[in-house]
Amino acid sequence: MNKIRTLIIDDESLARDLLRHYLSKDERVELIGECSNGFEGVLAIQEQNPDLVFLDIQMPKITGFEMLELVPNPPVIIFSTAYDQYAIRAFEANAIDYLLKPYPFERVVAALNKAVEKLKIKTTSPEIEKLIETHDEDSGLLNRVVVKSGRKIQVIPVESIYYIESQDDFVMIYCVEGHFMKQKTMKFFEQHLDEKQFVRIHRSYLLNLTHISEIQQYEKESWIVLTKQGAKLKVSKAGYANLKEKLK
Amino acid sequence: MEHPVTANKISGLIYWFFPVAAGVIQAVFNSYYQILPVTIAFIDGLTFYLVLGLLGIAVWYVVRYNDPEKSAVMQILVSHIAAAVVFTSLWIVSSGIIVKILINNPLYDQYLYDLITERIIGGIVFYALIVSIYYTYVYSQHNREKQLRESEWQNQIRKTQLSALKSQINPHFLFNTLNSIASLTLTNPEKAHGMVIALSDFMRYSLRKQQDDMVTLEVELRNIGLYLQIEKIRFGNNLLYRFDVEEACNHHLIPNLILQPLFENAIKYGVYETSKPVEVILEARKFPEAMEIKVINDFDPESVPLKGEGVGLANIKDRLRLLYGSSRLLTIESGETRFLVTMIIPDIAENIH
Numbered sequence: 324m325n326k327i328r329t330l331i332i333d334d335e336s337l338a339r340d341l342l343r344h345y346l347s348k349d350e351r352v353e354l355i356g357e358c359s360n361g362f363e364g365v366l367a368i369q370e371q372n373p374d375l376v377f378l379d380i381q382m383p384k385i386t387g388f389e390m391l392e393l394v395p396n397p398p399v400i401i402f403s404t405a406y407d408q409y410a411i412r413a414f415e416a417n418a419i420d421y422l423l424k425p426y427p428f429e430r431v432v433a434a435l436n437k438a439v440e441k442l443k444i445k446t447t448s449p450e451i452e453k454l455i456e457t458h459d460e461d462s463g464l465l466n467r468v469v470v471k472s473g474r475k476i477q478v479i480p481v482e483s484i485y486y487i488e489s490q491d492d493f494v495m496i497y498c499v500e501g502h503f504m505k506q507k508t509m510k511f512f513e514q515h516l517d518e519k520q521f522v523r524i525h526r527s528y529l530l531n532l533t534h535i536s537e538i539q540q541y542e543k544e545s546w547i548v549l550t551k552q553g554a555k556l557k558v559s560k561a562g563y564a565n566l567k568e569k570l571k
Numbered sequence: 572m573e574h575p576v577t578a579n580k581i582s583g584l585i586y587w588f589f590p591v592a593a594g595v596i597q598a599v600f601n602s603y604y605q606i607l608p609v610t611i612a613f614i615d616g617l618t619f620y621l622v623l624g625l626l627g628i629a630v631w632y633v634v635r636y637n638d639p640e641k642s643a644v645m646q647i648l649v650s651h652i653a654a655a656v657v658f659t660s661l662w663i664v665s666s667g668i669i670v671k672i673l674i675n676n677p678l679y680d681q682y683l684y685d686l687i688t689e690r691i692i693g694g695i696v697f698y699a700l701i702v703s704i705y706y707t708y709v710y711s712q713h714n715r716e717k718q719l720r721e722s723e724w725q726n727q728i729r730k731t732q733l734s735a736l737k738s739q740i741n742p743h744f745l746f747n748t749l750n751s752i753a754s755l756t757l758t759n760p761e762k763a764h765g766m767v768i769a770l771s772d773f774m775r776y777s778l779r780k781q782q783d784d785m786v787t788l789e790v791e792l793r794n795i796g797l798y799l800q801i802e803k804i805r806f807g808n809n810l811l812y813r814f815d816v817e818e819a820c821n822h823h824l825i826p827n828l829i830l831q832p833l834f835e836n837a838i839k840y841g842v843y844e845t846s847k848p849v850e851v852i853l854e855a856r857k858f859p860e861a862m863e864i865k866v867i868n869d870f871d872p873e874s875v876p877l878k879g880e881g882v883g884l885a886n887i888k889d890r891l892r893l894l895y896g897s898s899r900l901l902t903i904e905s906g907e908t909r910f911l912v913t914m915i916i917p918d919i920a921e922n923i924h
Binding site for chain 2: 334335336337338340341344359360381383384405406423424425466467478479480
């Protein structure tokens with residue numbers, strides 16, 4: 324059997340040292356790289372295509388979870404963290420194990436055993452993708468959104484989002500920083516952005532109220548919103564009712 | 572404060588029992604000794620004491636507006652003497668008129684005229700009696716409120732201190748540190764040794780200091796130093812720190828562990844969120860009657876905090892308010908790349924128990 328090509332992503336060098344030490348004792352593992360933050364992690368996963376990633380959650384700029392959102396076909400993930408409150412979320416993010424720091428070598432071996440099993444039948448089933456999506460529902464309001472265009476990763480504060488447009492199975496986020504595609508549904512953003520600030524004005528648009536400049540009626544039962552940046556967005560009848568309610 | 576008689580049915584019943592009973596007793600006495608005919612005796616007794624009861628309700632307001640905690644003794648005395656005169660004359664005149672309307676009997680007129688002095692004295696005695704009952708009630712109410720407020724106050728102090736301490740030994744800090752130690756035992760046992768000792772001292776201070784309220788700045792900073800020393804092993808050169816303390820501040824008393832959350836924030840939003848070096852600076856200056864402490868840290872302007880900040884800061888604000896009685900002792904300024912917290916510690920704490 325080929326060795327498991329493994330990547331470590333953790334911001335603390337001492338934590339990487341320990342994990343490297345553990346992995347060096349297991350012959351099934353080939354360590355192909357180490358990253359100290361999520362930005363490096365995204366690139367390393369895309370360029371080196373590892374089988375397995377040991378991933379920390381709390382890291383500078385973007386968290387381990389946010390990092391996974393940017394990787395279209397993530398490898399097998401084992402979380403390695405001091406935070407025990409994310410365990411459920413971790414498993415639903417398709418992780419096969421969740422190691423709580425500090426952990427012993429035996430615990431790493433057990434996790435590697437699971438990884439070996441998983442790699443034998445490795446395909447991400449659509450059901451699991453669904454699970455990630457549904458789980459997201461109870462993880463609270465977003466303060467920021469992480470996106471990627473080409474090699475560049477952007478962390479967008481939600482205040483700087485102008486509006487979100489739904490496309491088939493993804494959305495386009497228009498914001499101060501430009502516009503970015505994100506593999507999430509409109510429903511997700513509707514649930515995770517502050518409803519006092521973001522209003523669904525149309526099947527295709529979720530609008531940030533602070534960026535409205537004008538609302539025009541152009542036909543009976545059909546309106547247009549002009550944003551401060553000059554975009555024109557259609558407003559449906561239901562959307563107009565929502566908008567009126569929020570602007571009261 | 573609500574009127575004790577009209578506050579509820581039971582207190583009303585108890586109150587009215589006394590004038591009715593007194594009226595009946597007087598009527599029975601007057602009939603038994605044949606001073607008055609039975610009907611007249613009862614009309615007289617009940618009228619006088621029911622009117623007394625009505626006037627007694629009004630006396631409450633004289634008591635309410637003559638609070639011994641707020642007004643001067645002379646003023647209270649004068650208003651009560653005036654009120655007693657009004658009370659007694661109103662009582663005798665109005666009761667007398669009512670009885671006269673009900674039964675126009677010269678025998679009764681004579682009776683009332685003969686006993687007028689006794690009734691005047693009676694009126695003043697009743698007034699004094701009613702007033703003293705009301706004052707007893709007011710006093711007991713005041714006491715109860717005071718006790719309630721006091722226990723609430725104590726609770727709040729305790730709660731704030733507790734939550735301050737809870738944030739103190741942050742489990743993530745603890746487990747990440749233990750993980751770093753686990754790592755160092757393999758690669759650098761000597762450093763691991765130093766870290767275990769720093770962590771032990773830090774934890775001992777945090778646990779023991781739950782008992783004392785105030786410590787000197789010097790002692791508090793020694794503990795912050797341990798904390799920073801531990802974090803520095805974890806983050807290496809990414810964490811720089813400097814204390815700039817005036818000599819006079821070293822022995823100034825501050826609430827224990829009040830600086831800890833500031834440094835935790837500085838590290839959380841500064842060091843944890845960037846891969847560049849971050850400097851945390853503490854400055855302490857002595858002013859007349861107070862000491863000023865500034866904690867400054869840089870942060871990466873590009874980082875977007877995951878969750879809103881401020882719980883730790885609100886906590887400190889609460890504690891300062893409880894101890895010094897002012898909510899303006901903590902100010903926060905957030906610049907483009909610097910975060911500055913200024914804390915004023917007055918020389919004397921108001922509520923140190």
